[in-house]
Amino acid sequence: MPDGRIPQIGVVFPRTDALTKVSGEEKFAADYYGQDLVWAGVKRAGIPHARLKSLDVDQARQVPGVIAVLTHLDIPGENRQGVVRKDQPVLVDDKVRHAGDALALVLAESKPALAAALNSIRCELEPLPGVFDPEQALAEGAPLVHEDNPEGNLLLKAEVKTGETESVWEECAAVIEACFETPHQEHCFLETESGWAKVESNGKIVIVASTQTPFRDRTEVAQVLGRDHTGIRVIAPYAGGAFGGKDGITVQSLLGLAALHSQGRPVKMWWDREESFSAGTKRHPARMYYRLGAKADGTLHAVEVRLYLDTGPYDHLGGAVMTQAVEHSGGPYRIPHAWLRGWAVYTNNPIGGAFRGFGVAQVTAAMEQMMDLLAAKLDLDPVQIRLKNAVRRGDKNCVGVTLTGSAGLSECLEKMAAHPRWQERQTWIRAAGLLKRRGVGLAAVMQAVGYGPFVPDVANAKVELTLEGKIRVYSGVVDMGQGNAATNLQIAGSILSQTPAQMELILPDTDRTLPSGSASASRCTYTFGNALIGAAQALKERILQRSADLLMAAGPDELVLVSGLVRRVTTGQEIPLAVLAKWLTDAERIAVYRFRAPVAQERPAKDDQVRLHGLPHCIFSYGAHLAMVEVDELTGAVEVKGYLAITDSGRVLNPQTYEQQIHGGIVQGLGYALSEDFRVTDGLIQTSDLATYIIPTAMDVPDMLSIPVEINEPTGPFGLKGVGEVAMNGPLPAVANAVAAACGGRCYSFPLTSERVLQLMTAS
Amino acid sequence: MKINFILNGREIELTVPSDIRVVDLLREELDLTGTKESCGSGECGACTILVDGQSRLSCLMLAAQLQGREVTTIEGLAGNEGRHPVQEAFVQAGAVQCGFCTPGMVLAAVDLLGHRPDPSRAEIREGLSGNLCRCTGYQKIVDAVEMAVHREKG
Known part of the structure; x- marks a missing residue:
């Protein structure tokens, strides 16, 4: 908000932090x-x-x-x-x-x-002797990573069963079985x-x-x-x-x-880059066995999933990542019979940890390719089969939890079906040049918001009227680049009618700000925003009430708060906030508010450990993604020529910050899909720098189109749901489906390097 | 050893170890921490500075190479004018997220526009392809460079 306007909700306000970052003044920890x-x-x-x-x-x-x-x-x-x-x-x-x-x-x-x-x-x-494969690590006699772990190399197993698991497969008109493997992904944040x-x-x-x-x-x-x-x-x-x-x-x-x-x-x-690669955490590599069955009309009937996640030698958040993977493994669909299992397994590989998507990027990669395989077998349209099964509000999702929050997947898919990029895809595909093949692929995505049922997803917001008459906002949740600190100013400024110049921001500091949980789980603005609304409204009421008393007004209704002062609209009298502040005690100048995110009441897993690790959630963001790819027949190189993401993450507070999250998630996902080939041989990293581990540059990605489907989430701040992760989950399956369409065959290991795609074309 | 160069418009003379990298000189000796380091091996562009108006990687340069040169870091880009048009465009276009690649990216864009005042989007992408960003997906950075061009044209 580097301008003189009072912030409003739903319109673009350039981020305040951009000013000090673009000038080089902002001090990061590394500085x-x-x-x-x-x-x-x-x-x-x-x-x-x-x-x-x-x-x-x-x-x-x-x-x-x-x-x-x-x-x-x-x-x-x-x-x-x-x-x-x-x-x-x-x-x-x-x-x-x-x-x-x-x-x-x-x-x-x-x-x-x-x-x-x-x-x-x-x-x-x-x-x-080391152990480097999660399934081998679970075998009898495997070397033990932790001799004192009573379950050998098993960190955690999670299991959810709904409906029947035996006879249901005979009731299906089509059954697809496949195994997918996704690699480590390195975060590659610029500040190691x-x-x-x-x-x-x-x-x-x-x-x-x-x-x-x-x-x-x-x-x-x-x-x-x-x-x-x-x-x-x-x-x-x-x-x-x-x-x-x-x-x-x-x-x-x-x-x-x-x-x-x-x-x-x-x-x-x-840490230098090499140390960051060797000692830092990575996205868990996953081996995912899928069986998916449907009726002849495409109605999903049964799913069976076994997930093996390599957590490296330490839990870190491996149990929680695996549990979240299990919860999302059946996709955003109604499936009456589901048997979903996951194992987080210790190995001597690099440490698995949290990474945008938190287990969901892996299972979406598998499930969304299963949906395309199923659509092909039943000769159904890939959008229509997804639309037919998409969860709607009030449905039970694949782990049997009733969706009480907003659920806009159908709306996303309907927009996708009608969009020219989907409608006119055959024309675009036919226009491929010499020695090029083109394909268009889809993926439906979802991402849970918040911690789940057990760990309290709580934020404590604090807002202060300073003695100088400024509004000081104490951010409880870290801003790691996503812009939530500036969004906090937008929220508080909107409620208290203050311009950015009238506000100050305190970044998270255990001595100054209040505990509000981690910057993770698509929760930052959802949870902290709700707390901040409460605190800002409480401070506003106090300012107006005390001003009314000072001006001997009948009540606060005669007063309005504008930037820097309170005005009595019936008389035109004004009190600068700096004057008012001196009439308040230190305690009165501060308002705090606590918010705890709602939790699902159903208990789909029998094991309490699974609940402790976050299953189930009750609020999800959704989306539909489309990738347009061109494959070079001579080299196998895949170029993404166009990308469309239609997203339901509730109402949008700042379209610019929102789009930043969608764009960033897509490109991180495109790297995961195509170039980020993290190689580990017997526990040793073979790609130890940015010359061998290839993340996308500006030349490797297309201009993307992001369309929000703004459905109000009743529990969200101004109707918002989290948007930080959901876009990460779409690119791999959308690109894989597009490449499969272009090449007439499919790879089951990722990323889709030129070598893999060339081999695929040679084989088919 | 003793070196003389112009730093952000000001002549300076320093006595420095002969093997100190420019990025360390700037950050550790001169408190100019706007120049970032991210890979230390010339792969990411975060440490970009302008030397005689050309973008250079300060992690691959030794201080002696600055002798007699004119150096601009992100702190000196705008002079006394608040923000350089490229910096302003980065703010307005939403091209800044975590901000750690931003100083290098801005300077690379300034260098690009010095060579090519009216680049196409593809040329902008190529011109910035030596600077990695992990947050933005690059689109708003390309938008920002276009915005800077259009504002210059008035």
Whole structure:
């Protein structure tokens, strides 16, 4: 909102944060330095599975400029961390479980001294046989990643059964069976994991981190350091991208530990790209076995799914990702008989974690190709078969949960069916040039909003009238680039009728803002926005009431709030907010409001662990995607020539910010579909930089068309649902369906590299 | 070693280690943290600066290479004029999300428009293809460059 207007809901307001980002002024976590800076870095294992016999750090301690070399013996608290299951060491104490495991932490005066010391650490590691495939990891006799896990290499199994599972297949006119494999995906946020820490004179450890989860980080760091959480402050500036990869601890515990050994000097840690690849989390690779059956008219009758997700050596959020995958595995359809199972499995591969879509990108890739295979077998139109089965409000979804919220998939698909890009596809396909083949493919998508039934999806908003007469908004949820901080100003400014110049924003800070959960799960503006509306309205009422008292008006109805002041419309009297503020006590100038997202009451899974891990949800965003691709017959290269996304994520607060999420999700999905070929061989990453792991450039993607279907979500702030993830799920299946249409055959492993597509064309 | 160059319109003389990279010189010694580092190996463009008006990757340059040159970082692009037209267009077009690629992207766009004042969308995409962005999908960045061109034309 870099202009003088009072923000309104539903119209474009350029983001306030764009001003300081475009000028280079905005300070990200990576931009913190300071006087007497100490550099911290980590010695990584480099092999995927080994017993730690000994660690010789004496030589490293002798390197000139080294301040400290720390090992697991220096950790004052608990040497295990994790969001759900605490199974990841801060510094390895018994075993290396993946190549990116941290062995030692070095503090040095300079980057060269740090590098020299890290090279001087001698580790005696006894290699152990590793396990690198989730199904093999579940087999009898497989090497164990965690010997103390009672279920071997199984982290979590989730199962949902609705209807019948045996006799139903005979009742189908067509049954399709297939197995799909999707790879790791690396987040590739531009700002790699980074942070800065310092012990203040009062003993408090301040950590500035590029994180999605400052409040949860504070608890985890406190446990590692054996301290009360009140002794730790986590500050979360704008993150330079995150996408789920900063949902949980990266540098935070290491920095807290380093700060305890830096003699009051500030400490900085900033992983380079290779370290980000090796130690950071990835989207879980998945192997997905599908069986889908329908009646002759295309009515879906039964689905059976088995999902194997490779979570690497640590839970991180692997159990929750797998559970969410199971919940979405039957797609946004009514299917009376469903048997859906998933296994999150420990291996010695890189760590699986949260990534935009959170398990849904994988299952949508499989299910939406199954829908096309089924449509082809029954000779039905791909839009019509989806439309016939699309969940509507009041239906039960594939896990048997009644959809009480808005559900606009049908509206999206109807718009798709009528759109010229679909209507005129045959003409476009026929216009393919020499040695080119063209295809158009579809996918229907959905994405749950929020945490699910067990973990409270809560936000606490706080709004203040400052003594200077400004409205200060305390953002509880991190802005990792999606623009929710600016949206908070838009919401508060709209309710309190204040221009951006009259407002201030406080970014998440465990000492200043209130706990409001993670920046994840398509929840940021849904949950925090609802809380913020409550807080802003409460402050508005108080301002008007107290102004009425001061002006001896009969009541607040005679008053209006405009930018910077309150006006009594019956007399023209005005009170500047800076004057009013001085008549209020400190407590009166602040309004807070708590909101908890609604939860589904049904319990589709028998196992309480599954509920704990987030199944089921009750609010979903939906969409219909269309990809137009051209395949080069000589090289197998696939070019996406056009893309259309029609999305129901409720009402749109700011069309520009909304479209940013759709565009960004699509392009991240196109990378997942076509070029992001993350290779791991026996636990070792073969694509360790941006020269070998190829994310899309501006030349690799088309201009996209995004059409919102603005259905009011009754529980959403101004009718909104989350839009951060849903677009990520469509590109892989839409492109795969388009490539299959163009080539007359289908790949079952991804991404669709030129080699794979060329092989496919040669074979068919 | 001692080097002299013009930084954001101001002549400066510095004594620096001979092996310091330009990105480190700017960020760590001169507090110009608008120049970002993301890959450290010339693959992403986040550390783009202008050297004698041409876009250069500051992670692949040593400080000595700045001797006698004129350097513009994102902090100096607008001069005293608030925002450069390309910066303004990035704000208005919604081309900024997380913002970490933004300084490099803006400078690459300025360089592009210096060579080619009226580029097509395809030429803009090609001109910016050395700068990675993981948030925007590039479309609004291309829109912003077009907007800057149209506003310049008036």
